[in-house]
Amino acid sequence: MSRLTTALAAPALLFALWWLSAAQGWLPEQLLPAPAAVWDALAETAASGDLQADILISLQRVGAGFALGALGGLAFGGAIGLSRTLRQLFDPLFLLLAQVPPLAWIPLVILAVGIDEAMKVTVIAWASFVPVVLGVAQGIRDVPAPLRELGRALTFSPWDLVSRIVFPAAVPAIFTGLREGLANAWQTLVAAELFASSEGLGYLISLGRQLFQLDLVLAMVLVLGIVGLSVNSALALVERRLLRWQAQAA
Amino acid sequence: MRTPLRFALLGFVLGTALAAVPALADPVTIRIGYPGVGADNRPFASGDIVAVAHAGHFVEDEFAHDPDVKIEWTFFRGAGPALNESLAAGHLDFAAGLGDLPSIVGRANGLKTRFILTDKVRDTIYLAVRPNSGINRVEDLAGHRLSEFKGTNLQLAADKVLAAHGLSERNARFINLDTGSALAALNAGEIDGTFGSIELLGLRDRGIVELPYNTKADATSFGRHSATFVTEAFEQAHPELVQRVVDAFVKAARFGADEAHRAAVFDLWAKAGYPPEAFAEDFDHERLANRLSPLIDDYVVARYRDQAAHVRQYGLIRKDIDVDGWFEPKYLEAALKAQNLENFWPKYDAEGHKVTIGDVEQTRSAAR
Amino acid sequence: MNAPARPILLGLLVPVLLIGLWQAIAAAHLVAPYILPSPAAVLARFGDELDGGTFGSDVWASLTRALVGFAIGAPAGIGFGLLLGLSRLAGRLFGPLFLAYRQVALFAWVPLLSMWFGGGEAGKLAFIAMAAFAPATVNTWRGAAAVPAPYRELSRALTLGRLDHLRLVALPSALPGVLTGLRSALIHAWLATVGAELFLDIAPGLGGRLNEGRDKFEVDLMIVALTVLATLGLGFSQLAAAAERRSIRWRRR
Numbered sequence: 001m002s003r004l005t006t007a008l009a010a011p012a013l014l015f016a017l018w019w020l021s022a023a024q025g026w027l028p029e030q031l032l033p034a035p036a037a038v039w040d041a042l043a044e045t046a047a048s049g050d051l052q053a054d055i056l057i058s059l060q061r062v063g064a065g066f067a068l069g070a071l072g073g074l075a076f077g078g079a080i081g082l083s084r085t086l087r088q089l090f091d092p093l094f095l096l097l098a099q100v101p102p103l104a105w106i107p108l109v110i111l112a113v114g115i116d117e118a119m120k121v122t123v124i125a126w127a128s129f130v131p132v133v134l135g136v137a138q139g140i141r142d143v144p145a146p147l148r149e150l151g152r153a154l155t156f157s158p159w160d161l162v163s164r165i166v167f168p169a170a171v172p173a174i175f176t177g178l179r180e181g182l183a184n185a186w187q188t189l190v191a192a193e194l195f196a197s198s199e200g201l202g203y204l205i206s207l208g209r210q211l212f213q214l215d216l217v218l219a220m221v222l223v224l225g226i227v228g229l230s231v232n233s234a235l236a237l238v239e240r241r242l243l244r245w246q247a248q249a250a
Numbered sequence: 251m252r253t254p255l256r257f258a259l260l261g262f263v264l265g266t267a268l269a270a271v272p273a274l275a276d277p278v279t280i281r282i283g284y285p286g287v288g289a290d291n292r293p294f295a296s297g298d299i300v301a302v303a304h305a306g307h308f309v310e311d312e313f314a315h316d317p318d319v320k321i322e323w324t325f326f327r328g329a330g331p332a333l334n335e336s337l338a339a340g341h342l343d344f345a346a347g348l349g350d351l352p353s354i355v356g357r358a359n360g361l362k363t364r365f366i367l368t369d370k371v372r373d374t375i376y377l378a379v380r381p382n383s384g385i386n387r388v389e390d391l392a393g394h395r396l397s398e399f400k401g402t403n404l405q406l407a408a409d410k411v412l413a414a415h416g417l418s419e420r421n422a423r424f425i426n427l428d429t430g431s432a433l434a435a436l437n438a439g440e441i442d443g444t445f446g447s448i449e450l451l452g453l454r455d456r457g458i459v460e461l462p463y464n465t466k467a468d469a470t471s472f473g474r475h476s477a478t479f480v481t482e483a484f485e486q487a488h489p490e491l492v493q494r495v496v497d498a499f500v501k502a503a504r505f506g507a508d509e510a511h512r513a514a515v516f517d518l519w520a521k522a523g524y525p526p527e528a529f530a531e532d533f534d535h536e537r538l539a540n541r542l543s544p545l546i547d548d549y550v551v552a553r554y555r556d557q558a559a560h561v562r563q564y565g566l567i568r569k570d571i572d573v574d575g576w577f578e579p580k581y582l583e584a585a586l587k588a589q590n591l592e593n594f595w596p597k598y599d600a601e602g603h604k605v606t607i608g609d610v611e612q613t614r615s616a617a618r
Numbered sequence: 619m620n621a622p623a624r625p626i627l628l629g630l631l632v633p634v635l636l637i638g639l640w641q642a643i644a645a646a647h648l649v650a651p652y653i654l655p656s657p658a659a660v661l662a663r664f665g666d667e668l669d670g671g672t673f674g675s676d677v678w679a680s681l682t683r684a685l686v687g688f689a690i691g692a693p694a695g696i697g698f699g700l701l702l703g704l705s706r707l708a709g710r711l712f713g714p715l716f717l718a719y720r721q722v723a724l725f726a727w728v729p730l731l732s733m734w735f736g737g738g739e740a741g742k743l744a745f746i747a748m749a750a751f752a753p754a755t756v757n758t759w760r761g762a763a764a765v766p767a768p769y770r771e772l773s774r775a776l777t778l779g780r781l782d783h784l785r786l787v788a789l790p791s792a793l794p795g796v797l798t799g800l801r802s803a804l805i806h807a808w809l810a811t812v813g814a815e816l817f818l819d820i821a822p823g824l825g826g827r828l829n830e831g832r833d834k835f836e837v838d839l840m841i842v843a844l845t846v847l848a849t850l851g852l853g854f855s856q857l858a859a860a861a862e863r864r865s866i867r868w869r870r871r
Binding site: 028029030031040044111115116196197198207209210211212213214 | 399401402424438439440
Binding site: 195 | 714
């Protein structure tokens with residue numbers, strides 16, 4: 001059996017079970033809506049244009065927040081990774097703040113910047129920031145000492161040292177941090193939109209919950225999965241390209 | 251072999267007797283849910299018959315001599331939608347004081363309940379805005395941000411008010427927030443307006459909000475309604491218990507609708523954390539019985555049919571529901587008969603005109 | 619200054635400066651006290667909560683919820699992860715489905731869970747268990763799939779049966795993955811507990827206090843709750859990391 005077939009076998013079976021259980025009424029419809037109902041909910045939101053608008057808004061929020069958080073994380077992570085003093089200064093506070101789930105900051109952030117875009121972008125940025133910092137710091141630690149020695153022996157300037165030796169060796173760990181940051185960003189986006197929103201995928205989910213429309217909730221869960229998969233695949237593509245280019249350059 | 255036989259017989263009789271005892275004394279817990287919480291999230295209700303019943307222990311008194319029957323109340327901060335989830339998960343037997351929108355939504359989505367008595371009708375809602383915001387009429391809300399507690403009867407009432415004054419999703423932004431969050435958001439300037447009831451009066455007195463509009467001054471058809479439901483499962487299992495719960499609620503309604511008890515009723519509701527003066531103002535120039543009536547008369551039926559149509563029209567449910575098959579007035583009728591209250595409350599027709607006068611209208615408040 | 623003291627002093631420098639700045643802002647009334655209470659006010663609130671209140675039982679409630687949810691989700695995740703890692707077929711059959719499931723943000727499942735289990739304890743525990751499940755699975759899967767080739771060769775050379783191979787070679791080498799999975803699951807369970815308490819019905823717990831602070835506009839309560847959260851979270855991750863280190867050391871012996 002081809003790789004694709006095996007991958008699709010389990011989902012297909014699950015779908016068949018779902019369809020069968022809805023058709024036979026094994027579970028009441030408010031606990032498990034039929035696939036047709038979920039499809040209808042999806043089609044309706046798409047037809048009215050709400051789905052596209054909400055996907056776009058959610059993507060914008062994640063994009064802005066993740067960009068901010070990742071860039072900040074790269075800068076801050078690099079700084080504390082490369083300078084022991086900076087690490088000793090900021091590590092304890094950073095680690096303590098990082099223990100609080102981003103979701104828990106939302107009430108305070110709302111007080112500071114309101115419930116609009118600023119709130120969502122802020123919490124998403126923070127949620128992305130933390131893993132990126134950890135990834136960068138880890139990546140820098142991962143650089144084998146011999147490589148660093150080599151750089152020093154070749155009297156590389158600090159900039160060269162970082163860009164030609166440290167950074168390329170740290171790329172895998174940095175990308176792990178980026179991937180985790182992106183995952184965090186999505187989690188926080190949905191949480192923030194569930195908290196207080198008037199548009200977005202999370203808003204549609206919470207609307208579905210308030211109006212007891214489980215088919216809408218399931219439809220949005222599917223959409224989230226697909227959108228998340230696409231964005232993550234895009235990031236993975238960038239990572240593969242970068243590694244390939246890096247291997248070629250080496 | 252007579253002795254062993256005698257012992258065997260004795261054993262058989264004892265065994266059967268012992269086996270029967272648990273069957274007689276099967277403990278039952280009656281799980282009642284209420285869609286709301288009091289101030290500071292305390293587990294108390296106010297403003298309706300159920301609140302009187304809960305605060306006045308009417309249901310507990312009804313079952314005071316039944317050690318096998320326990321009463322369990324749950325108050326849902328998430329209001330109707332959260333209560334519906336509990337119903338769906340099979341964690342509740344009675345939904346007491348459930349608002350019209352969530353009960354309609356639940357029915358449309360397959361929740362199997364029976365409408366056994368009304369909890370309140372013609373409840374007033376107020377519009378709250380920040381002081382000096384320049385919003386003096388509902389129309390002024392155009393272009394602003396409003397909070398709506400989606401899925402609750404407050405949303406439905408608010409939607410009707412807004413629609414009647416020309417507002418919709420197109421010219422105002424609606425943000426889904428629960429009551430506590432909405433007040434905090436209004437306070438902090440995150441939203442410009444929210445609808446609510448008596449919890450807003452205290453805030454107005456403290457200068458935190460202004461109340462430029464209320465439905466009492468506009469049209470009572472804009473008010474909220476709520477009712478008490480029993481799950482079909484519980485009704486089939488314990489119809490006699492359903493009757494007794496209805497009896498207790500009717501007793502509470504009798505107490506709460508009587509003008510002579512006006513001050514006492516406000517004191518009972520004050521357990522929810524709001525001052526009795528707030529209730530006095532909310533019911534200013536209004537008889538208690540105007541809202542606290544358990545009857546399932548033509549008015550109530552027409553209101554629910556009407557609300558169901560509105561709900562469908564606003565796209566909040568996706569199929570029409572059968573309202574008529576929902577009502578089960580037999581328990582109510584039996585209770586009214588047993589307590590001699592068949593003519594206590596006035597009956598209204600579908601348009602809201604009084605058809606028969608009720609004895610309750612003879613009651614007078616002691617303060618007058 | 620001597621070497622051992624330097625990191626500690628430096629580490630304390632920034633927090634102390636920030637608190638000092640905070641105190642200065644509050645004292646100068648630059649921001650309204652109800653938006654930013656002074657550090658002293660927060661400390662006083664903390665004292666009140668410990669004295670008066672239910673804070674102890676709130677923390678306890680949150681902790682037990684986290685642990686029970688962890689106890690449900692983590693073993694399930696480990697079992698699933700072992701299946702995926704040790705059986706190539708299972709990995710190819712169910713792996714993609716699991717990866718697709720991971721794409722959906724955890725909080726998106728909240729409405730579903732509250733409809734299926736209600737918003738009470740059952741719903742919260744279901745959410746926390748789900749949160750613990752994924753990291754446990756991922757790490758165990760990775761560990762179990764990574765049986766080094768030399769070990770496999772050895773099994774084949776010794777003509778070990780399937781069961782023996784599992785018992786003597788595969789499972790032991792999967793152990794580090796399992797331990798990492800447990801550690802990650804514990805942390806995620808704790809993080810999810812706060813989420814569960816914020817989004818589902820009110821019940822005793824730290825999330826409930828945080829919500830209360832927000833509703834009543836009591837920022838001092840919010841800050842107290844957040845600080846306790848952070849401290850407990852730190853405790854959790856240190857505990858989990860220490861446990862993992864211990865078991866690896868024990869394994870080496």
